Amino acid sequence: MNTGMRICGAGALGLALAGCSGAGQTELAAAVLPELYTTAERDLAALRVQGAIDNGSPVSVVILTDRGQNSGLVPINENRGVVTWLGVDGSTVSTRDGLIVATRGLGGDLLAADVSQTNELLQARKPGRVQRFHTELTGDIQADTRAFVCDITDSGPGVLELPDGPRDIRLMVEDCYGAQAEFLNLYWIADTDGTILHSSQWLGPTIGNVTLRQLRP
């Protein structure tokens, strides 16, 4: 019974997948490793970052807290106030006044964010309630916009040790909640000019928390 059964292609638990034409002949798909040229592109990005650092470019460091990864960042472009920073693995982080508004290449990327209300209060170092909006790229490549309500509080003054010496700062805390998640962002802001020198920002369920620190202005 059932003797002529023939299954073209997939193994029992999807372990072996291969191509197969519609007509029962076994056709095959080559098992392909992730493309080699992307490795070359990443190497080029690393060289570019290193070159910029050697040439005195501003430098920041980003730490993907939840993944235990970190990278030096150099600014490569600015479009209408949004600065895009390149990392050594070819991924980019874009900031507006130190607030991260986009990433590319981290997986589950933040496509865009509207953090204008947060920015306004942080610049003024004022507490208050704000809304922030994130658009993230889902696994089914949809641009998914989420809204959060955040309470910004002033946690007081302090000193931050930087390579070029201590800086007087004020720590502002942004406590957010929304249907998708609850998270806490922290900003260490320079007293002198309002620059965010060090921060921890949540970028979505895939990337999680990111620490961004200015190393060389």
Place this chain on the structure above:
Amino acid sequence: MSQQLFPKILLASLCLGGTAPIVHAETRPSLSFYGLPGLIDTPTAYSLPDGNLALTSGYYSGVVRNTLTFQITDRLTGSFRYAYLEDFDGAVGLSRYDRSFDLHYRLLDEGDYTPAVAVGLRDFGGTGVYGAEYLVASKTFGNGLRASGGIGWGRLGTYNSFDNPLGVLDDRFDTRPGSGGISETGQLTAGAWFRGPAALFGGVEWDVNDRLTLKAEYSSDAYDEEVARTGFDRRSPFSFGADYAFDNGVSLGGYYIYGSEVGVVLSYVLDPRAPAIPGGREIGPEPIAPRQSASALGWSEDWVTDAAQTAGLRNRVAERLTDAGLTVEAVDLGAGRVTVHLTTGRYDIAPQALGRAGRVLANTLPDGVDTFVLIPSKAGVPLSRITLNRSDLEELEFELDGTWQSYVRADIADAADDAPAPEALLATAFPKFSFDYGAYLAPSLFDPDNPVRADIGAQLDLSYVPRPGVILSGRFRQPVIGNLDESTRPSNSVLPHVRSDFNIYDRESDFEVSHLTGEYFFRPGTNLYGRVSAGYLERMFGGVSGEVLWKPVDSPLALGVEVNYAKQRDFDVLFGFQDYDVLTGHVSAYYEFGGGYLGRIDAGRYLAGDWGATFTLDREFANGLRVGAYFTLTDVSFEDFGEGSFDKGIRLSIPLSWLSGEPSQSGFGTSISPTTRDGGQRLSVRNRLYDVTRNLHDPLLAKRWGKFWR
């Protein structure tokens, strides 16, 4: 606040990652030995989360059930099962390999006080070993306790059964007709559904915690056949067990069943919308830089009128686009506008290629070139024309709603009249020679003589494009190691052996010419696409194939006509032909229903000369993963068709990008057809026009525009 607070808060911020995000995930129901939502051997009324795929392998007492289950819609679940029943046909010294299809439909959602209710058909088109129907209700109580109870017919109406309550409707429900045996395999057994004695089943499950679930059930399946044929010892209707769910979608269950046996179930549930790296991990695009004048970019301000300058800028544009992973065929530069013919290169998601091309153009061209016209092509034949405004790109790059706004502002049009001007063609574009090589793996599973066969070998692809529209290409294969050639089971088909001699091809071929063809693509007019292919079209047939497709650039509907003359190739898969030839062809209608559902009907004449139609329904996720099913009915009688009665199957394709998180045109596709017979078989021609065009048309462009800015 003092400074001491800082280390603490910093520490808190570092620890947040594991705890802060509260992401609501759908819970997945536990699966039974049948690979569908259920307790141990009986069903529950639940469903998998919409769109999820489940692979289940269950073993007990000489029986293995492997099941692929797909949540076709929110309510409808479908399964294909391949089971091995050791010594089931022991009288003639054989074990049974059985395949079956199930459907499960959730009629009612669970309410605060009302249960979920589902109806199901098991093995509705197979040999009937597992044939059963049920109506089941399930209710969740506090503390993770769920109870299910139902009434079953067929196998589920064999223990402690009673007269069919449906008998009050019609006397014919009182008796269940017997299986017609192998000759009726594959036909819908609708005549027997819900007929004959019925019985009650039920059970409870309890979530001890997020991972561990305990189960107890009372089954109304008497296992009559197994008891009689294999000596299965069914001592009790009760079974007990536990399920443990791991984080990664894997569950493992262990059971003590029917008072005598121990069984295990391993299942893996996969959400096609949740690849390991959502949205991909490829490197970021070059962000858009402020506009610069021609002189700032190193060109003279009169570059438009200076031929040498224009040529230089054209080359730079081509170079930069190539660096970004695109393949450029032509660049036509004017004062305010650039027109680029290109292919999406390595990007399987076309909008990503378009978005990257737009940014490259914005960063390469002098101020004043405001309109970017992108013409995605197949071998120089334009498939659509997408016009982007430079200022929109600059404005929307980091806009919250930039994805949708950029789609709305892009103009997507037909490109029938947009063949590249000869002077715009790049010197490198035509003629173009390319090659690719690699290893291949060809498995053939579940042949009763040997459930696992495979060949591994080397593969070479060659392609030559002498001028736009013409592709000469070939694929050559050399198996290195394998045992496909050990299959000796002869075809008993009474039709011309157009497919059922597949194992003779495996035995008699070594180095093979998988295909060797010349193809010509052209645009007969607006919304029309044409193709002519000739040569060794596929592994078993050569000949000539012609196709015309009507597909407006924004239409969910496409219509096509294909006519082929095909002659069967020699079993050595080299250059000779056998005597059999046939005129075959189809008219086709394709429709995208929305929500990722794609329907398709192909009606016409098949390879064995039979006339009929193929019905296909696919569900395609925006990221490219696709699951579908098809069946073909032709004028070949079920009897002449042989085992299976008519051709049908399910298919699954997974893009490599889904697995690796890197853009790639490669992927893995498989078609699982319970039987390979000769009725309802189509010629396998590459580059059918619908597949060539739809990636660069709406509605698919819109659906995938999320990667435009990625």
